Amino acid sequence: MRSFSYERATSPGAAAAAAAGTANAKFIAGGTNLLDLMKLEIETPAHLIDVNGLALDRIDETADGGLRIGALVRNTDLAADRRVRRDYAVLSRALLAGASGQLRNKATTAGNLLQRTRCPYFYDANLPCNKRKPGSGCAAIGGFSRQHAVIGASEACIATHPSDMAVAMRVLDVVVETVRPDGATRSIPIADLHRLPGDSPEIETTLQPGELITAVALPKPVGGTQAYRKVRDRASYAFALVSVAAIVQGDGTGRVALGGVAHKPWRVEAAESELPRGAKAVTARLLADAKPTKDNAYKLPLAERTLAAVLREARG
Amino acid sequence: MRFEHPATFNPIDQLKVIGHPTSRIEGPLKTTGTAPYAYERHDVVPNQAYGYVIGSAIGKGRIAAIDLEAAKGAPGVLAIVTAENAGKLGKGERNAAPLLGGPEIAHYHQAVAIVVAGTFEQARAAAQLVRIDYAKGDGRFDLAAGRDEAIAPHPSFGGPADTAVGDFAAAFAAAPVQLDATYATPDQSHAMMEPHASIAAWDGDKLTVWTSNQMIAWGAEDMAKTLGIPRDNVRLVSPYIGGGFGGKLFLRADVLLAALGARAARRPVKVALQRPLMFNNTTHRPATIQRIRIGAERDGRITAIGHESWSGNVSGGEPETAVSQTRLLYAGANRMTATRLAALDLPEGNAMRAPGEASGMMALEIAIDELADKLGIDPVALRIANDTQVDPEHPQRKFSQRQLVQCLNEGAARFGWSKRNPKPSQVRDGRWLIGMGVAAAFRNNLVTKSAARVRLDRQGRVTVETDMTDIGTGSYTIIAQTAAEMMGVPLEEVSVRLGDSDFPVSCGSGGQWGGNNSTAGVYAACVKLREAIAQKLGFNSAEAVFADGVVRSGNRSVSLAQAAAGGDLVAEDAIEYGDLAKTYQQSTFGAHFVEVGVDADTAEIRVRRMLAVCAAGRILNPKAARSQVIGAMTMGVGAALMEDLVVDKRHGLFINHDLAAYEVPVHADIPHQDMIFLDETDPISSPMKAKGVAELGICGVAAAVANAVHNATGVRVRDYPITLDKLIAAMPV
Numbered sequence A: 001m002r003s004f005s006y007e008r009a010t011s012p013g014a015a016a017a018a019a020a021g022t023a024n025a026k027f028i029a030g031g032t033n034l035l036d037l038m039k040l041e042i043e044t045p046a047h048l049i050d051v052n053g054l055a056l057d058r059i060d061e062t063a064d065g066g067l068r069i070g071a072l073v074r075n076t077d078l079a080a081d082r083r084v085r086r087d088y089a090v091l092s093r094a095l096l097a098g099a100s101g102q103l104r105n106k107a108t109t110a111g112n113l114l115q116r117t118r119c120p121y122f123y124d125a126n127l128p129c130n131k132r133k134p135g136s137g138c139a140a141i142g143g144f145s146r147q148h149a150v151i152g153a154s155e156a157c158i159a160t161h162p163s164d165m166a167v168a169m170r171v172l173d174v175v176v177e178t179v180r181p182d183g184a185t186r187s188i189p190i191a192d193l194h195r196l197p198g199d200s201p202e203i204e205t206t207l208q209p210g211e212l213i214t215a216v217a218l219p220k221p222v223g224g225t226q227a228y229r230k231v232r233d234r235a236s237y238a239f240a241l242v243s244v245a246a247i248v249q250g251d252g253t254g255r256v257a258l259g260g261v262a263h264k265p266w267r268v269e270a271a272e273s274e275l276p277r278g279a280k281a282v283t284a285r286l287l288a289d290a291k292p293t294k295d296n297a298y299k300l301p302l303a304e305r306t307l308a309a310v311l312r313e314a315r316g
Numbered sequence B: 001m002r003f004e005h006p007a008t009f010n011p012i013d014q015l016k017v018i019g020h021p022t023s024r025i026e027g028p029l030k031t032t033g034t035a036p037y038a039y040e041r042h043d044v045v046p047n048q049a050y051g052y053v054i055g056s057a058i059g060k061g062r063i064a065a066i067d068l069e070a071a072k073g074a075p076g077v078l079a080i081v082t083a084e085n086a087g088k089l090g091k092g093e094r095n096a097a098p099l100l101g102g103p104e105i106a107h108y109h110q111a112v113a114i115v116v117a118g119t120f121e122q123a124r125a126a127a128q129l130v131r132i133d134y135a136k137g138d139g140r141f142d143l144a145a146g147r148d149e150a151i152a153p154h155p156s157f158g159g160p161a162d163t164a165v166g167d168f169a170a171a172f173a174a175a176p177v178q179l180d181a182t183y184a185t186p187d188q189s190h191a192m193m194e195p196h197a198s199i200a201a202w203d204g205d206k207l208t209v210w211t212s213n214q215m216i217a218w219g220a221e222d223m224a225k226t227l228g229i230p231r232d233n234v235r236l237v238s239p240y241i242g243g244g245f246g247g248k249l250f251l252r253a254d255v256l257l258a259a260l261g262a263r264a265a266r267r268p269v270k271v272a273l274q275r276p277l278m279f280n281n282t283t284h285r286p287a288t289i290q291r292i293r294i295g296a297e298r299d300g301r302i303t304a305i306g307h308e309s310w311s312g313n314v315s316g317g318e319p320e321t322a323v324s325q326t327r328l329l330y331a332g333a334n335r336m337t338a339t340r341l342a343a344l345d346l347p348e349g350n351a352m353r354a355p356g357e358a359s360g361m362m363a364l365e366i367a368i369d370e371l372a373d374k375l376g377i378d379p380v381a382l383r384i385a386n387d388t389q390v391d392p393e394h395p396q397r398k399f400s401q402r403q404l405v406q407c408l409n410e411g412a413a414r415f416g417w418s419k420r421n422p423k424p425s426q427v428r429d430g431r432w433l434i435g436m437g438v439a440a441a442f443r444n445n446l447v448t449k450s451a452a453r454v455r456l457d458r459q460g461r462v463t464v465e466t467d468m469t470d471i472g473t474g475s476y477t478i479i480a481q482t483a484a485e486m487m488g489v490p491l492e493e494v495s496v497r498l499g500d501s502d503f504p505v506s507c508g509s510g511g512q513w514g515g516n517n518s519t520a521g522v523y524a525a526c527v528k529l530r531e532a533i534a535q536k537l538g539f540n541s542a543e544a545v546f547a548d549g550v551v552r553s554g555n556r557s558v559s560l561a562q563a564a565a566g567g568d569l570v571a572e573d574a575i576e577y578g579d580l581a582k583t584y585q586q587s588t589f590g591a592h593f594v595e596v597g598v599d600a601d602t603a604e605i606r607v608r609r610m611l612a613v614c615a616a617g618r619i620l621n622p623k624a625a626r627s628q629v630i631g632a633m634t635m636g637v638g639a640a641l642m643e644d645l646v647v648d649k650r651h652g653l654f655i656n657h658d659l660a661a662y663e664v665p666v667h668a669d670i671p672h673q674d675m676i677f678l679d680e681t682d683p684i685s686s687p688m689k690a691k692g693v694a695e696l697g698i699c700g701v702a703a704a705v706a707n708a709v710h711n712a713t714g715v716r717v718r719d720y721p722i723t724l725d726k727l728i729a730a731m732p733v
């Protein structure tokens, strides 16, 4: 770990301004991802801005009947919130499928959205990785890629986004609220928050330098039967091989997003019109341009079968 | 004491303390966090500095240049040791690759430097400033590719490279039912909780290392040899060990680098191998490719059995002796085994959790299940039909005890084996496909010299000292039970001090030899102490009875405290073994029964029920032994379903080198586990009439899981681990 300076932010605007005004600065929330990466010198911030003191740890009802989740609401508290469990069950289930109790106690809403990939090559600084060291190559291509992306990947990077929570948020169409260094705020639909790797996999979101996430807004409840199904080799404390977040309405329509298959939570709205025709038809559209590796080709039938199971259960 | 003849009645047979399910005597220290592990020995020596280990960034090649300038100037740095400035180093008897690499690099993450600084953070930060230029060489990282050039090694452990009895080829060719299948087991990591950790301190030319090591004498000897100093100048202390599983049998880089760092920094230095280094820097269980051929009559009797195994290792490393159990487990007149070793440039493969046996049983016990399928015979019945009470290669040599059949029958009855549908993929419970599997458990009992010192003091307390280790197994407790039984005192009157090279040399902990041999050594020392006490009191030692803290002979009785009133009475002795291990085959047996559910949609595999029935000589402490077996069963589930060090064959390393990527079972993976011991005492084994227990528990488990998966799904996976991607294509639509 490199030595770094540290400050406690006093307001969201000040935090963003400080981040833009200090070279190589980063926010730190729960630290469950950032600190691990700093110890390995995969992240090397020179300055940390601790946002834990900001009063962004509330879940409030919004005027349009939704919920605004503060950026610092801990994963444990979000999953346990009565309104979330009742109206956004997919989110609660996704959170509880992630990490462990201890980690969820620390992990924050914003930190979870911005957690970095679990590609093993990203974690080993001796090996090429365009995400860690732009231009060095991608060791996962032609290497061990059982966990990697099957769709939306590039010649530069085939990593996946590891978050469970983000997949549920994608299916719920949340809006990410931010404040920028100049004090301006904006709202980013979650579909636009994460980027595909393209030829710059080191740039993972559309956030601008210094831009601070302040909240995530859940639209008013959409009803339906909500499910989150996470498939993994061991029963707990493992990242998803494939996950399915789904909201299925009584009339057979609904929404689907996949985790573990791409550089971002994977949702293709057009594919959802196939829902009444079943999982095969949906995944045919959803994963139409999939380019799996030899190691991860299993994810295609797995995604379809998992979706089929979810739909079957949702429809009783 | 020489043990040459089967044991007769002795004080251990009283079973006043031995054989009771006593809780671990050091348990309160563990559960309150007060058992001091190596890295936490802040108390032992002042002024400790911190070492951070740098591992090689390449799998094979040379260091072209090292630039230490920037790192040396970093805050707090006291010293940096590399092969260039370490002085001449030897190599331990039991190390293959040098523990400090350079300029030649033998494997990925081979230690190439240690940075010593005033704090851990300073050492870690400075380590990143060390610039090393490597000249990458061509390495061999693919076992399958190296298979054809594999050689017949001369293993120092296990049997010869080739064994043959009768005419295997002809008998196999003539057999009406034949099985010929090839299996693969992956490289695996010990993944113990406590990483290798040491604090080293020099006092003149004398070195003391507080460390975490299973075999104190081996470690001290190899440390002296590596440093080129007299053995007597090295002291190793390792009273508490946070898991070893074979990974801490040997001197490893933490010990050497702490010593070199301390010498260079002129201060005590503590080192823990960083978790990401654990997988490539230390040893691991090597991958195997195993071909098994079995020929049988239609009634199930095996007429020919052949087992070949290929594994790889670095130069100087040994093969994984995966065929050894096949030589002994089942009858059959015509037999062959072959062990081959390929030259690889991966990290050193070595002992892990029943080395050889566990890997071999992973393949053999699937093969038997496959044969049962071909024959249409129940797999329990097939195993029973091929039981042998003698060493099949040397029929005059009997097993000292062999209750495999009893284990299978008892287990089948308790598990409800009769409810198993022999036809695969017939049983469902909601979305789960249900299957049952069985496998034999079989591990040999090894006898080896073990010494101890026992002291009686004027309070009547008994203190045992031996360099035996407790790696979480219960050594403290069974040693205390042995001394209490022998000296006729309550358990509370016994103190046990372990894991110090100043103490008499024991068998150490490994190969499931620790329990039986270390207690037998304590038995020997106690016999001597009883004689010394009797003599002191003028008693006839043959008649003296030690009970309730008192020695009695005829109508005289004297308390132990009184006997030692004039000063401590001390006795030291070792158990040494005669020929009984040659004239008898000593082994432990068991049967594993497993029920799995396979998700019909996702092919996720979850174990639902497990039962092990074991026969392993006298069980000195049923509670500790049970813990060992259920732990071993858990490891077997890991081996079956997830543990896999993935080789990147281009870069030459195990790429999933942390605990997020190398998965071992978590609580949610382990269902209700049941285990029972059959009554057994084995007088051939030792005066304790006990045998090894722990590693028996892992042998066969993975195959029982694999067989259950087959029964559930009809898919026969022959390369471990069995993961959903290998089943998904065969799942019902």
Ligand SMILES: Cc1cc2nc3c(=O)[nH]c(=O)nc-3n(C[C@H](O)[C@H](O)[C@H](O)COP(=O)(O)OP(=O)(O)OC[C@H]3O[C@@H](n4cnc5c(N)ncnc54)[C@H](O)[C@@H]3O)c2cc1C
Pocket: A026, A027, A028, A029, A030, A031, A032, A033, A034, A035, A051, A071, A097, A098, A099, A100, A103, A106, A107, A108, A109, A110, A111, A112, A113, A114, A115, A162, A163, A164, A165, A211, A212, A213, A214, A237, A238, A239, A240, B660
């Ligand atoms: C062993 C382990 C297992 C795990 N398993 C899972 C799993 O199964 N599923 C899963 O989904 N996750 C898993 N995780 C990941 C875990 O969910 C994340 O580490 C956690 O959510 C990150 O939140 P944090 O608050 O600790 O983030 P931090 O580590 O504090 O920050 C992460 C990133 O977000 C940035 N950041 C934080 N707050 C803000 C803000 N307000 N605005 C802008 N940027 C910000 C930081 O600068 C940093 O780049 C696991 C983690 C570990 C260590």
Ligand code: SF4
Pocket: A117, A119, A120, A121, A122, A128, A129, A130, A131, A132, A137, A138, A139, A140, A141, A156, A157, A158, A159, A201
């Ligand atoms: S997949 Fe992405 S993260 Fe992984 S090695 Fe390639 S570039 Fe790096």
